[in-house]
Amino acid sequence: MLVEALVLSALLFVIGTVGVLVRRNAIIMFLSIELMLNAVNLSFVAFSRYLGIEGQLYVFFVMTVAAAEAAVGLAIIIAVFRHYETVNVDNFNLLKW
Amino acid sequence: MVDVLFYVFAAVALGGGLGVVLARSPVGSLLFMLATLFSVAGIFVLLEAHFLAAIQVMVYAGAIMVLFLFVIMLLNLGHDFRKDFTFGAGMVAAFVVAGVMAGFLARQFRGSGDHPLYAFFPGPEGMDALLAEQGAVGAIAHPLFTDYVVAFELTGILLLMALVGAIAIAKQRV
Numbered sequence: 001m002l003v004e005a006l007v008l009s010a011l012l013f014v015i016g017t018v019g020v021l022v023r024r025n026a027i028i029m030f031l032s033i034e035l036m037l038n039a040v041n042l043s044f045v046a047f048s049r050y051l052g053i054e055g056q057l058y059v060f061f062v063m064t065v066a067a068a069e070a071a072v073g074l075a076i077i078i079a080v081f082r083h084y085e086t087v088n089v090d091n092f093n094l095l096k097w
Numbered sequence: 098m099v100d101v102l103f104y105v106f107a108a109v110a111l112g113g114g115l116g117v118v119l120a121r122s123p124v125g126s127l128l129f130m131l132a133t134l135f136s137v138a139g140i141f142v143l144l145e146a147h148f149l150a151a152i153q154v155m156v157y158a159g160a161i162m163v164l165f166l167f168v169i170m171l172l173n174l175g176h177d178f179r180k181d182f183t184f185g186a187g188m189v190a191a192f193v194v195a196g197v198m199a200g201f202l203a204r205q206f207r208g209s210g211d212h213p214l215y216a217f218f219p220g221p222e223g224m225d226a227l228l229a230e231q232g233a234v235g236a237i238a239h240p241l242f243t244d245y246v247v248a249f250e251l252t253g254i255l256l257l258m259a260l261v262g263a264i265a266i267a268k269q270r271v
Contacts, residue, residue: 068259075267
């Protein structure tokens with residue numbers, strides 16, 4: 001099941017990347033990032049089935065970091081929404097070169 | 098049986114992923130994401146990672162997705178049905194490159210039964226023995242509290258920092 005799981009993981013990662021590139025709604029871009037994290041978790045777990053328990057430990061840490069990242073990111077989205085009254089990232093170009 | 102279940106879960110995960118990107122309303126995206134998370138949890142079970150499957154459902158599908166839903170409801174974005182897709186020349190080029198790479202991937206995937214990749218890995222017997230000896234939770238807990246205990250403690254500090262940072266950023270006036 002290793003190869004199938006890796007292919008599924010790659011496809012989910014690509015879907016997440018496309019979501020970040022194509023959508024302009026900050027919340028949905030965030031969801032796509034979570035999708036990418038999940039795809040990586042899936043490949044870690046698939047490898048851990050064959051190579052030992054460490055892969056599952058890394059997934060554990062990735063999930064923790066994802067939870068922290070979601071909390072801080074959503075706080076930033078709330079702060080930005082309070083300022084601009086929108087979450088469309090086309091309006092946030094202050095740091096754009 | 099396991100293979101059939103895997104393909105069912107994989108199909109739901111891929112459909113949910115496409116739904117996340119294509120759904121118009123943020124709440125719809127979120128529900129599709131929930132379907133993806135649950136089916137990835139199912140695949141974790143098929144890969145004998147039972148503890149991570151439980152964590153995936155409780156932390157990801159339970160806590161993080163509720164946080165997203167909370168923010169969507171708080172900011173009143175639930176009925177924002179305008180399309181917000183962007184497409185440019187660079188995007189088209191990116192999709193062409195992605196298609197070519199997907200073609201290479203599909204060529205690699207042909208005949209997965211005796212795929213050459215398996216030659217590089219030991220079989221799953223070692224993991225089966227470990228799980229039978231220590232159980233699904235014990236197998237993770239033992240290295241977590243011995244070899245990786247520093248990373249585990251640092252995770253606690255990270256969560257505290259994220260907690261303080263999220264409150265400080267989202268507060269009305271600092």
